[in-house]
Amino acid sequence: MAGRNPVWLIGGAALVVSGVGALAPAAAQVSLAPVVDRWVYPFANTPGNRATVPIYGTGGDARFDDRDSEFYLAFPTAAAVPTGLAPGMYRVQGATLRLQIAEDLKFEYDPTSDPASTYPLNGTDPGTDSDPGRPIEVFGADFRNGFNLFSFSDLSPFKPGQPFTPPWVGVRNTFPIDFGPMGDGPARDVSSNVRGGFDAQPLAVGLTTAASPGDLVPADAVFTFALDTALPGPLGYLQTGLARGRIALAVTSMQVATEFGSGPIVYPVFYTSKAPALGFPNAITPTLELTATACPADYNADGLLNLDDLGDFITDFYLAQPIPGGVQPAAPTYAGQWVGFSVPCPTAPDAAAPYAVDAYRTRGYRVGFSADGSGSCPIAADQAFPNLDNLGDFITRYYESVTSGGC
Numbered sequence: 001m002a003g004r005n006p007v008w009l010i011g012g013a014a015l016v017v018s019g020v021g022a023l024a025p026a027a028a029q030v031s032l033a034p035v036v037d038r039w040v041y042p043f044a045n046t047p048g049n050r051a052t053v054p055i056y057g058t059g060g061d062a063r064f065d066d067r068d069s070e071f072y073l074a075f076p077t078a079a080a081v082p083t084g085l086a087p088g089m090y091r092v093q094g095a096t097l098r099l100q101i102a103e104d105l106k107f108e109y110d111p112t113s114d115p116a117s118t119y120p121l122n123g124t125d126p127g128t129d130s131d132p133g134r135p136i137e138v139f140g141a142d143f144r145n146g147f148n149l150f151s152f153s154d155l156s157p158f159k160p161g162q163p164f165t166p167p168w169v170g171v172r173n174t175f176p177i178d179f180g181p182m183g184d185g186p187a188r189d190v191s192s193n194v195r196g197g198f199d200a201q202p203l204a205v206g207l208t209t210a211a212s213p214g215d216l217v218p219a220d221a222v223f224t225f226a227l228d229t230a231l232p233g234p235l236g237y238l239q240t241g242l243a244r245g246r247i248a249l250a251v252t253s254m255q256v257a258t259e260f261g262s263g264p265i266v267y268p269v270f271y272t273s274k275a276p277a278l279g280f281p282n283a284i285t286p287t288l289e290l291t292a293t294a295c296p297a298d299y300n301a302d303g304l305l306n307l308d309d310l311g312d313f314i315t316d317f318y319l320a321q322p323i324p325g326g327v328q329p330a331a332p333t334y335a336g337q338w339v340g341f342s343v344p345c346p347t348a349p350d351a352a353a354p355y356a357v358d359a360y361r362t363r364g365y366r367v368g369f370s371a372d373g374s375g376s377c378p379i380a381a382d383q384a385f386p387n388l389d390n391l392g393d394f395i396t397r398y399y400e401s402v403t404s405g406g407c
C-alpha cells in the first residue's frame with residue numbers, strides 16, 4: 001500500500017488517513033523512588049526498616065546460597081509510562097539504577113564481572129581472579145513460596161518457617177534471576193551459580209567515578225547500573241515490569257563476609273530510601289532513572305510499527321475474541337509467561353492462569369490489545385461485531401503513532 005493513502009469504511013463512513021514520516025518525540029527521563037527496598041538475608045534484623053543494607057557472599061559455604069546477602073528494590077513505574085499494555089509494546093530507551101555507598105574504604109572496586117570459576121567454594125579460594133575485588137551486580141528478581149512482585153514487601157520474611165533453622169539454600173522468598181548464557185532464555189535462579197558451575201549474566205555491573213579499579217571505594221561513592229535494554233531476556237523483563245507497573249531488582253556481590261556479616265566489613269554497604277529518616281539526612285537514596293515510551297499501536301508487539309499491525313488488528317477484530325480482564329498481579333515476571341492488554345472493564349472477570357500469551361492464542365483469543373480499547377464497557381464475547389468504535393480508535397491510534405513517529 002506504499003504511496004497511497006488508505007481508505008477505511010468505519011460504520012458506513014469513509015475515513016481517509018494521510019501523512020507519515022515525522023521524527024519521534026524525545027521521551028522524558030523520570031527518576032523513580034523505590035516502593036520496597038530491603039535486606040534479603042537469613043538473619044536480617046528489621047530487614048525493611050534500615051538506613052543501610054550490606055551485600056556479600058559466604059565463600060561457598062554449602063549451608064547458604066552463594067549470593068547470601070542481597071539488596072532488593074522494587075520501583076513503581078506508572079509515573080514514567082502507562083501500565084497494562086502488552087510488554088512488546090514498550091520501548092525502553094534507558095534504565096539506570098543509582099545507589100550510594102555508606103561505609104568508607106571497605107572493599108576494592110571491580111568494574112567487571114568475574115567468572116564463577118574464580119570464586120571460592122566451600123571456603124577454598126581458587127586464587128585465579130584476574131582483577132582485585134568483586135563486582136557489584138544487579139539482577140532481575142523472581143519469587144517463590146506464594147510471594148509475587150506485588151506481595152513481597154519490606155515486612156515479608158526471608159523464607160518460610162524459623163529463620164535460624166535450616167535449610168537456607170534455595171528457599172528465599174525472592175531470588176535473583178538471569179536469562180541464560182545468551183540472555184535470551186527462560187529465567188534462571190542465580191542465587192548459587194558458583195556451586196552450580198555457571199556464569200551468571202547480570203542486568204548490569206555497578207560503575208563509579210569515585211575510585212579507580214582495584215582501589216578501595218570511599219564513602220558517599222555513587223554506583224550507577226545501566227540496565228541491559230538490548231538482549232531479549234533483560235529487555236523482556238523490563239517491558240513486563242512496565243506492563244505490570246513495577247520493576248524489581250536484586251543487587252548482589254560476593255565479597256566473602258566472615259562470622260555471618262558480624263565480622264569486619266569487607267563488602268559494599270548501601271544507603272536505603274529510609275536513610276534520611278534514620279539519621280543520615282544527606283544520604284543519596286536509591287533511584288531508578290527510566291526513559292521509556294509505550295506504543296500500543298504496535299499491535300503484534302514485535303517492536304516494529306508497520307502495516308502488519310493494522311492488518312493483524314483488523315483480522316483479529318473480526319475473527320478473534322478479546323481476553324477479558326486485566327494484567328495479573330500474580331503472573332510470573334519472566335519472558336514468555338506474560339499476557340498484556342488494555343484496562344479491563346470494571347465488571348470483567350480477571351483472566352485466569354497460566355497467563356501465558358501462547359495459552360490464550362491456543363484458546364482462540366486475540367492478545368496484545370483489548371478489543372475495547374475505547375473503554376466503552378461492557379464488551380461481550382457473544383457480540384458479533386462489538387464496538388466498531390474500537391476498530392476506528394485503533395486505526396486512528398495507529399496513524400497518529402505513524403505520523404508522530406511515536407513508536
Ligand SMILES: [Ca+2]
Nearest residue numbers: 110112113114
Ligand atoms: Ca572483575
Ligand SMILES: [Ca+2]
Nearest residue numbers: 110131132133
Ligand atoms: Ca575481581
Ligand SMILES: [Ca+2]
Nearest residue numbers: 298302304309
Ligand atoms: Ca508490530
